[in-house]
Amino acid sequence: MNSISAMGGNTNSWRIFTYKELHTATNGFTEDNKLGEGGFGSVYWGKTSDGLQIAVKKLKAMNSKAEMEFALEVEVLGRVRHKNLLGLRGYCVGSDQRLIVYDYMPNLSLLSHLHGQLADDVRLDWKKRMKVAIGSAEGILYLHHDVTPHIIHRDIKASNVLLDSDFEPLVADFGFAKLIPEGVSHMTTRIKGTLGYLAPEYAMWGKVSWSCDVYSFGILLLEILTGRKPIEKLPGGLKRTITEWAEPLILQGRFKELVDPKLRGDFDEDQLKQGINVAALCVQSESEKRPNMKEVVNMLKGYDPRGKEMDLRIRSVKYKEELLALDQPSDDDDDDDVDDYTGVPDESEYGIFSALEVQKMQDTYKHYGDKKVEKHV
Ligand SMILES: Nc1ncnc2c1ncn2[C@@H]1O[C@H](COP(=O)(O)OP(=O)(O)OP(=O)(O)O)[C@@H](O)[C@H]1O
Numbered sequence: 001m002n003s004i005s006a007m008g009g010n011t012n013s014w015r016i017f018t019y020k021e022l023h024t025a026t027n028g029f030t031e032d033n034k035l036g037e038g039g040f041g042s043v044y045w046g047k048t049s050d051g052l053q054i055a056v057k058k059l060k061a062m063n064s065k066a067e068m069e070f071a072l073e074v075e076v077l078g079r080v081r082h083k084n085l086l087g088l089r090g091y092c093v094g095s096d097q098r099l100i101v102y103d104y105m106p107n108l109s110l111l112s113h114l115h116g117q118l119a120d121d122v123r124l125d126w127k128k129r130m131k132v133a134i135g136s137a138e139g140i141l142y143l144h145h146d147v148t149p150h151i152i153h154r155d156i157k158a159s160n161v162l163l164d165s166d167f168e169p170l171v172a173d174f175g176f177a178k179l180i181p182e183g184v185s186h187m188t189t190r191i192k193g194t195l196g197y198l199a200p201e202y203a204m205w206g207k208v209s210w211s212c213d214v215y216s217f218g219i220l221l222l223e224i225l226t227g228r229k230p231i232e233k234l235p236g237g238l239k240r241t242i243t244e245w246a247e248p249l250i251l252q253g254r255f256k257e258l259v260d261p262k263l264r265g266d267f268d269e270d271q272l273k274q275g276i277n278v279a280a281l282c283v284q285s286e287s288e289k290r291p292n293m294k295e296v297v298n299m300l301k302g303y304d305p306r307g308k309e310m311d312l313r314i315r316s317v318k319y320k321e322e323l324l325a326l327d328q329p330s331d332d333d334d335d336d337d338v339d340d341y342t343g344v345p346d347e348s349e350y351g352i353f354s355a356l357e358v359q360k361m362q363d364t365y366k367h368y369g370d371k372k373v374e375k376h377v
């Protein structure tokens, strides 16, 4: 992989780990230490000899594509510094394995609190939900506006929002990110990400822009407020998106029916309305109408009056049945399955709303500073 020098003199600095060190820290990558599994491999809990709790992502397959993703993720992680972004703690490169080391987040992911193993505890009260929504938005805003070159995350979803001991959210996983050259507003690229969070123009045409992340954030925000999954399975096997479910309730002003029942009525109605309104603005199918993340943050904080104007409705994107089928790797009942909407095939070169082939462009190399990063656009 490309040579990357560690950032010295910084408490947040990262370093290279040896395989042996990570093997020992994770108790030999045993099942007991496994936190979960994602598109690129498994994540294990571990503890280093100096007592630091870590999460180690072990890439499952080592091929040129995975290697490219790895180089990209390490490169991107190495340059971000923000309270709401999960930075890099280190990495390990062996002859046939690649591992990324992060700080372990003791409150796990937003997904586990909303739909997973921690959902029944209802530790995520209304105040924490607001904090998670605003903090995640600020993390994305930093990626879009403050880091150079700017970054589109492309995989904003509940499992990629991790929670520290104070429930401060940290947006994770920049392996799907794109480093955007100056003056380029969008790129045609292969479809990646997770059905349910994908903006229609991205799913159909592979068109990536900032507003794809805004769309995904809108879905995430709806999920935080309502406790619903982006796509849910109805009795009889039919599937329904969160926007399809929310659309009529918003239209009829039935806000109390929108809020997560697990909160047992303990929420702030004005904040709920404002949050739903911001989400509705973010998930508009016309990308140019969506706000940018700066506006989203300002609206969520109540600084921008447009966050309070309740004059729009969600026009939800309709997914075709066969495309919804892609959403699920198996037919298992998925109520407790934390990985239940990660089924978009990685190698798919087709838009998932239609069978239109997404334009493929050649790999390029992008130079900046003294680093060289292999890119796939
Ligand atoms: N630093 C961490 N601390 C605690 N849990 C983590 C950490 N990093 C990842 N996890 C959890 O481990 C699981 C697997 O993560 P991983 O990123 O591999 O998959 P994913 O987020 O489900 O999908 P994707 O591959 O699209 O990111 C997820 O549930 C995630 O929330």
Ligand SMILES: [Mg+2]
Pocket (backbone or CB within 6 Å): 038, 159, 160, 172, 173
């Ligand atoms: Mg992840």
